[in-house]
Amino acid sequence: MSKGPFYITTPIYYPSDKLHIGHSYCTTAADAMARYKRLQGYDVMFLTGTDEHGQKIEDKAKEAGVTPKQFVDSIVEGPSGVKALWKLMNISNDRFIRTTDDYHVEAIQKIFRKMYEKGDIYKGVYKGKYCKPCESFWTESQLVDGCCPDCGRPVVDAEEEAYFFRLSKYADRVQHLLEDTDFLQPRSRVNEMVNNFIKPGLEDLCVSRTSFNWGIPVDFDPGHVVYVWVDALFNYVTALGFDNDRYHDYDKFWPADVHFVGKEIVRFHSIIWPAMLMSMELPLPKHVFGHGWLLIDGGKMSKSKGNVVDPYILAEHYGVDALRFFLLRTFPFGSDGNFSNEALISTINTDLANDLGNLVSRSLSMIDKYFGGTIPAVRQAEPIDEELIAVINGARAEYEKEMDAFALQNGLAAVFKVLDRANKYIDETAPWILGKEEAKRDRLASVLYNLTEAIRVSAILLTPFMPDTADKILAMLECSGCHNTWEEAQYLVRCEPVTVHKGENLFPRLDVEKELAYLEAERAARFGKQPEQPAAEKPADKQPEKPEGVASIIDIAEFQKVNLRVAQVTACEPVPKADKLLRLTLDDGTAEGRQVVSGIAPWYKPEDLVGKKLVIVANLKPAKLRGVLSQGMILAADPGDGSANVLFVDESVPVGSKVR
Numbered sequence: 001m002s003k004g005p006f007y008i009t010t011p012i013y014y015p016s017d018k019l020h021i022g023h024s025y026c027t028t029a030a031d032a033m034a035r036y037k038r039l040q041g042y043d044v045m046f047l048t049g050t051d052e053h054g055q056k057i058e059d060k061a062k063e064a065g066v067t068p069k070q071f072v073d074s075i076v077e078g079p080s081g082v083k084a085l086w087k088l089m090n091i092s093n094d095r096f097i098r099t100t101d102d103y104h105v106e107a108i109q110k111i112f113r114k115m116y117e118k119g120d121i122y123k124g125v126y127k128g129k130y131c132k133p134c135e136s137f138w139t140e141s142q143l144v145d146g147c148c149p150d151c152g153r154p155v156v157d158a159e160e161e162a163y164f165f166r167l168s169k170y171a172d173r174v175q176h177l178l179e180d181t182d183f184l185q186p187r188s189r190v191n192e193m194v195n196n197f198i199k200p201g202l203e204d205l206c207v208s209r210t211s212f213n214w215g216i217p218v219d220f221d222p223g224h225v226v227y228v229w230v231d232a233l234f235n236y237v238t239a240l241g242f243d244n245d246r247y248h249d250y251d252k253f254w255p256a257d258v259h260f261v262g263k264e265i266v267r268f269h270s271i272i273w274p275a276m277l278m279s280m281e282l283p284l285p286k287h288v289f290g291h292g293w294l295l296i297d298g299g300k301m302s303k304s305k306g307n308v309v310d311p312y313i314l315a316e317h318y319g320v321d322a323l324r325f326f327l328l329r330t331f332p333f334g335s336d337g338n339f340s341n342e343a344l345i346s347t348i349n350t351d352l353a354n355d356l357g358n359l360v361s362r363s364l365s366m367i368d369k370y371f372g373g374t375i376p377a378v379r380q381a382e383p384i385d386e387e388l389i390a391v392i393n394g395a396r397a398e399y400e401k402e403m404d405a406f407a408l409q410n411g412l413a414a415v416f417k418v419l420d421r422a423n424k425y426i427d428e429t430a431p432w433i434l435g436k437e438e439a440k441r442d443r444l445a446s447v448l449y450n451l452t453e454a455i456r457v458s459a460i461l462l463t464p465f466m467p468d469t470a471d472k473i474l475a476m477l478e479c480s481g482c483h484n485t486w487e488e489a490q491y492l493v494r495c496e497p498v499t500v501h502k503g504e505n506l507f508p509r510l511d512v513e514k515e516l517a518y519l520e521a522e523r524a525a526r527f528g529k530q531p532e533q534p535a536a537e538k539p540a541d542k543q544p545e546k547p548e549g550v551a552s553i554i555d556i557a558e559f560q561k562v563n564l565r566v567a568q569v570t571a572c573e574p575v576p577k578a579d580k581l582l583r584l585t586l587d588d589g590t591a592e593g594r595q596v597v598s599g600i601a602p603w604y605k606p607e608d609l610v611g612k613k614l615v616i617v618a619n620l621k622p623a624k625l626r627g628v629l630s631q632g633m634i635l636a637a638d639p640g641d642g643s644a645n646v647l648f649v650d651e652s653v654p655v656g657s658k659v660r
């Protein structure tokens, strides 16, 4: 019998064929939640989709020489698009919305008109800053160092006739929602929203654009398209049939139980979204959960940095369940987590090969060895069993409490308490000793039965995280008369013979060194070594150290091929859309001078460099970085942490001096 509806959503993704493991994080977590609720007997609606409008898409389509619709179709439905990634990750979404779907377009027009007729949307002139990559408008005061506070990239001036949404009108209600309810989670995100966005004064939000076409037209004012975030946020209700006839689930599933979103889009979901729902007089979602980011070496992963982690490589090699498990077991869902291949391999070895895989294979091997695969129907209880049974029986409630608080990592920890206890129980009861004495056969049967119960209950609770593995384990423990439901995630006393089928080793132990080498080789084969960071970027590179020896020794003639010169920085500025790059204009003693692009922006501001003298490699083959010509590189020291310390030269040394 259904326990009622449960509605969970992920953000809808921008169409991209450059998806990395970070993109899988939120949807994998939402999938585990959806499967957990289904396991409990809820009638689940799990929604995901794609966010397909906006200037960025229009620009990219133009570059590709196709229409925006052709462009998004090719990506969304393509072999490395978002649908393919969800298939790979075994995502069980019930619905997939594309914001270019007719029913959504039609509904957004109605919604926009309703807010306009109510007086919550009005016409004015927009003057301010716009971040194209984020499709976000900002006021001057919100910028950080003159750049977009979300992505750090440069913003552009924007001025045009536009419609505005009266966000200011809802400021008090939204503040109350954030501060006095558990709407936004984890709680730590509340202060950031209130202090950074609401307290400084919520300004009305620009909700239409006229400078491009690829968006949903405002039907009563042609020439305006609806701001992409208004279009995107309402997907959560249009996908249920709100203001359209395609679906009819709105009354059943709205308000959503939870929206899972990445931390950088919490502002949209916890301020703008509730305010617009208030305007529409619709119920608010019960929760928004802002999860952390998967980082690499503490920084963002991106293709241009050459550090993206490809989910396809990992899933093909380790299996999708191991990957899903790793993501949700290793990082607390509300915080940032540092992805590393070492951590992945270590989690597979420790949790999956040792604790889970070994428990299953040891227990089933002993059942095979001592009882030919069928545990006889004798159950002989001893006090030592009680502790194990108590842990088995305590797991479900603890797991439920954690999962209901969206603490997926702790939900898994509750299962691992059972696995750990069961492994300890094997050592305590030493079945191999019981197996030596005929008189202990009944006791041996009971011990092995208890182990199968620990495994069975754990497998049920692991189903949301590793659906295929859990199914495999449950199939190994033939359980006639039980259904492995949520209710049966408890120690059952079954007084019939229990037959098991030992299968393949679930998670063979990995050789760490071999695996690391394999992953690096795969990464290099697909993405190359440090793309976008040619020689000019060396200081920031983490090149593996060459072993001391013949290979790393060069003779003086080779060194002399490198033309090192002193140059002075006459101007310096950030390279647009490249958060690591600076463009330096240099006086190198020649009439023309030169410009060099260098990946030192994380450590130097342009004003730190202007006027300084430094050393350049003057005869390096010119290269283009983010489309900007770089004629050489500047020298910097890396103390071993990947940072760059530019080698400055005393002011008295004339520009153009040779360094030798």
Ligand code: MSP
Residues within 6 Å of the ligand: 010, 011, 012, 013, 014, 021, 022, 023, 025, 026, 051, 232, 233, 235, 261, 262, 263, 264, 265, 292, 293, 294, 295, 301
């Ligand atoms: N289209 C908007 C969402 C609109 S929802 C009404 C968007 N799309 S996105 O494709 O840029 O991002 C989708 C999700 O991926 C976001 O929640 C974002 O936080 C998440 N992630 C992208 N990179 C990530 C990591 N490295 N780590 C974890 N999640 C990250 O934003």
